[in-house]
Amino acid sequence: MATYPAVLSAKTVREAEQLWALTHGGSTWPLMVSAATSFVHRYQAAFNIRQPILVVAGQGNNGGDGYYIAKLLQQAGKPVLVFAPFGLPKQGLDAAQAMHEYLAEGGKIYATQAELTQAFVGLQTLSYQFSPTAKITYPVVIDALLGSGLARPLSQAGIDIINFINSNAQQVYAVDVPSGLDADTGQPMPVCVKATATHSFIAYKPGLLTANGPANCGELSLDSLGVETDVVLATDDKASSAAPKTSRWQYDPSFTRLPCRFGNTHKSCHGNVSVIAGIGNMAGAAIIASRAALHAGAGRVYLQCDPSHFAASLAQSPEIMFADNIHSVLASKAVLVVGPGLGRSEHARRVMTSILDPMHCNRQGLGVLDADALRYLAKHQQTVANWVITPHEAEAADLLGISAAEVTANRLVAALALYEKYQAVVVLKGAGTIVAHQAGVNFCHAGTPAMATPGMGDCLAGMIAALIAQGLSAVDAAITAVNWHASVGYQLAQTQRVVLASDICQQLKLTPL
Ligand SMILES: NC(=O)C1=CN([C@@H]2O[C@H](COP(=O)(O)OP(=O)(O)OC[C@H]3O[C@@H](n4cnc5c(N)ncnc54)[C@H](OP(=O)(O)O)[C@@H]3O)[C@@H](O)[C@H]2O)[C@@H](O)CC1
Ligand SMILES: Nc1ncnc2c1ncn2[C@@H]1O[C@H](COP(=O)(O)OP(=O)(O)O)[C@@H](O)[C@H]1O
Ligand SMILES: [K+]
Numbered sequence: 001m002a003t004y005p006a007v008l009s010a011k012t013v014r015e016a017e018q019l020w021a022l023t024h025g026g027s028t029w030p031l032m033v034s035a036a037t038s039f040v041h042r043y044q045a046a047f048n049i050r051q052p053i054l055v056v057a058g059q060g061n062n063g064g065d066g067y068y069i070a071k072l073l074q075q076a077g078k079p080v081l082v083f084a085p086f087g088l089p090k091q092g093l094d095a096a097q098a099m100h101e102y103l104a105e106g107g108k109i110y111a112t113q114a115e116l117t118q119a120f121v122g123l124q125t126l127s128y129q130f131s132p133t134a135k136i137t138y139p140v141v142i143d144a145l146l147g148s149g150l151a152r153p154l155s156q157a158g159i160d161i162i163n164f165i166n167s168n169a170q171q172v173y174a175v176d177v178p179s180g181l182d183a184d185t186g187q188p189m190p191v192c193v194k195a196t197a198t199h200s201f202i203a204y205k206p207g208l209l210t211a212n213g214p215a216n217c218g219e220l221s222l223d224s225l226g227v228e229t230d231v232v233l234a235t236d237d238k239a240s241s242a243a244p245k246t247s248r249w250q251y252d253p254s255f256t257r258l259p260c261r262f263g264n265t266h267k268s269c270h271g272n273v274s275v276i277a278g279i280g281n282m283a284g285a286a287i288i289a290s291r292a293a294l295h296a297g298a299g300r301v302y303l304q305c306d307p308s309h310f311a312a313s314l315a316q317s318p319e320i321m322f323a324d325n326i327h328s329v330l331a332s333k334a335v336l337v338v339g340p341g342l343g344r345s346e347h348a349r350r351v352m353t354s355i356l357d358p359m360h361c362n363r364q365g366l367g368v369l370d371a372d373a374l375r376y377l378a379k380h381q382q383t384v385a386n387w388v389i390t391p392h393e394a395e396a397a398d399l400l401g402i403s404a405a406e407v408t409a410n411r412l413v414a415a416l417a418l419y420e421k422y423q424a425v426v427v428l429k430g431a432g433t434i435v436a437h438q439a440g441v442n443f444c445h446a447g448t449p450a451m452a453t454p455g456m457g458d459c460l461a462g463m464i465a466a467l468i469a470q471g472l473s474a475v476d477a478a479i480t481a482v483n484w485h486a487s488v489g490y491q492l493a494q495t496q497r498v499v500l501a502s503d504i505c506q507q508l509k510l511t512p513l
Contacts, residue, residue: 005222006229007249007443008203010148010183016202020227031225032061032094035176035201036068038223039142040076042199043173046140052079052123054116054138056165057099057109058145058179059086064095065175065201066144071102079123082109083116085161086145113164141169143193145179148205153189154180162191174198177208178216185410186211186432194218202227204251206412209443210432220445248440255484259297259470260513270299271469272334274323275462276351277305278343278372283312285371285458286341288501291317292462293337295508296481298469304329305341326351330360335469339373340458352376356384367468369424370461374399377422385423388464388478392429392457415441425474427464429457433482437475444479446486450493455501460485463508484511 008016021028040047047053053073057066066082067089073080082102088109089095103109110116117136143165146158154162162180165172172195177183180192186207198217200208202225207213214220259270273293277286283305293301294317303313304323313320323329329336338355342348352373354360369377370390377384378398389399396414397404400421407414407428415428415436426436431449435442463485467477488507492499 004250004252004254005224006203007206007209007251007441008229010205012229013148013202013205016227016229027094028061029094029097031201031227032064032068032098034225035065035223036072036098038201038225039065039069039173039175039199040072042221042223043197046171046173046196047073047078049139050079051139052081052120053140053142054120054169055080055082055142056145056161056179057082057084057089058147059084059089059095060147060149061093061095062144062147062149062175062177062179063089064093064098064144065147066142067095067098067102067107069142069144069175070107071098071105074102074105074107080107081116081119081123082107083113084109084111085113085157087111136168137170138168139170141165141172142175143172143179143195144175145193147176147179148183150177150180150182150189154191159191162193166191166194171196172218174217176200177205181207181213181216183207185412186213187409188212188216192216197221199223201225203229204443206249206443209251209445210411210434211408212431214432214445214447215449217445249443250440251443251445252479253444253446253483253487255480255487257472257476257480258484258511259467259472261297267299270297271466271471272300272302272332273298273337273367273462273465273469274302274304274329274332274334275337275340275465276326276329276355277303277309277341278345278351279306279347280343280345282341282343283309284341285455286337287313287316287320288455288458288505289337289340289370289462289465290320291505292459292501292508293466293469294319294462295505296463296466296484298335298466300334301466302329302332302334326354330354335465336367337370337461337465338367339370340461342372344372344375348372349376352380356380356382367465368461370457371395381421383421383423386474388425388427388468388474389418389422390427390429390457390461390464391418396428412441425478427460427478427482429460433486435475435478435482437478439475442479442482444482444486446483446490448486448490448493448499450496450499451486451489453498453500456489456499456504459501459504484508 057063174195183205
């Protein structure tokens with residue numbers, strides 16, 4: 001079975017480094033050498049330029065990586081400049097040794113932008129026409145200002161440096177974490193580097209994969225540097241049950257669990273999905289969820305809605321069938337999608353009461369609660385262990401009884417709290433979707449701002465239900481659908497400015513077996 005990289009908090013990564021050192025001669029220095037070597041190797045094509053490469057180095061070990069990278073580039077004969085706006089590394093850190101090795105290679109360090117500009121211009125080839133008033137653009141900047149050790153919001157001076165990088169670099173390659181991004185939450189503090197690519201070390205950190213992480217990391221890669229994380233993870237497993245278990249946080253971007261279809265099959269082998277809509281004017285959402293379930297391969301899809309919506313549904317997808325009433329739907333044992341287009345009427349309340357009746361609520365693989373069903377759940381708090389719940393941040397806030405800003409501030413903590421409270425498989429949607437479940441947490445950093453369009457969540461709900469109907473567990477269905485949905489959206493966004501839920505539905509059926 002494929003194994004996927006672990007995702008660890010910044011603190012756990014530090015513990016892993018220290019444990020590695022204990023069994024490797026007591027020093028973390030070899031890790032810095034490996035990290036810098038891996039970085040230079042990873043971006044060797046981008047670094048193969050004649051113009052000077054700028055390394056912006058901080059005072060900690062992220063800066064240390066930067067100094068060692070600068071040393072390697074210097075050794076390879078590349079023109080390189082190091083800008084150290086926060087000052088030099090403190091003695092005793094690996095970073096100080098890296099700086100000394102860079103200086104020993106004849107490297108230069110600049111403390112101010114004025115000195116840096118002068119040095120950059122001095123290193124230009126003769127063909128470069130410099131005008132004192134022209135804005136300097138650095139073709140390649142290596143961002144080694146701050147990594148996983150970012151400990152507090154940036155001062156104004158720090159903000160200015162990050163803005164300087166973002167507005168004066170053509171391409172930015174970030175070491176470990178884009179500077180200014182909180183490695184655990186993915187929040188900018190309050191600004192962060194917008195990288196072309198980020199090469200991270202030892203393990204992915206949650207903040208690279210959710211919130212502002214995906215957009216600011218650019219192309220993300222990892223080198224474990226051979227550091228075993230199992231040891232720290234085993235320790236973490238012994239933590240109290242209230243503590244988030246980092247042991248099974250994973251970055252698994254695959255959708256290889258998609259069910260295969262074999263020759264002698266029939267639609268009855270692929271399960272039934274029933275989407276329950278309301279009686280108001282919101283049936284569009286339920287129609288999108290139904291279409292998504294069809295296109296994701298459910299054997300039959302029923303829509304339970306007011307007859308006035310039949311014509312519109314059939315015009316979209318003549319394959320959709322209609323269920324008579326909520327009681328026949330519940331009796332049918334189809335996988336349910338409840339919430340999109342349900343509304344908040346008295347009818348919706350009655351539907352929710354029936355659905356959450358313990359008589360129906362006890363079987364496995366019941367389906368997906370989304371949108372209005374989540375608003376109902378927030379009011380009538382009860383555990384929904386056999387369901388997948390798919391809140392966006394505002395719905396998550398409602399379910400947790402906190403503000404949306406608190407959810408945004410730490411999406412991972414919110415997803416874990418939702419799991420603790422409702423016991424369901426939790427899909428916290430938005431940039432960098434998080435799936436929290438009994439066995440851990442899965443991050444999906446695919447997706448694109450082009451997918452921030454109406455109906456996108458309804459589409460995802462239909463897909464999850466279709467995969468449960470085809471035999472996947474609720475957890476596998478949620479992880480697979482989230483990755484499939486985001487990856488199809490990303491592909492479409494290569495040629496479209498916005499991606500609609502209908503586009504995703506169309507594209508799903510083209511996914512090869
Ligand atoms: N050692 C190793 O083996 C390996 C280490 N690795 C690398 O080390 C990195 C982690 O290094 P790290 O722990 O030193 O943290 P780092 O990100 O450099 O930041 C700390 C510095 O920033 C400062 N600072 C903090 N907040 C600030 C703010 N808001 N504004 C301004 N300054 C602020 C803080 O100052 P202080 O709080 O002490 O005043 C301190 O000087 C990791 O990301 C990876 O790249 C890898 O190579 C693997 C092997
Ligand atoms: N800004 C974004 N960046 C990356 N992916 C996004 C973004 N907006 C939406 N998506 C993708 O679309 C999914 C559903 O979108 P979302 O807007 O959160 O749902 P809803 O339609 O319920 O509001 C997300 O989980 C994510 O995969
Ligand atoms: K960095």
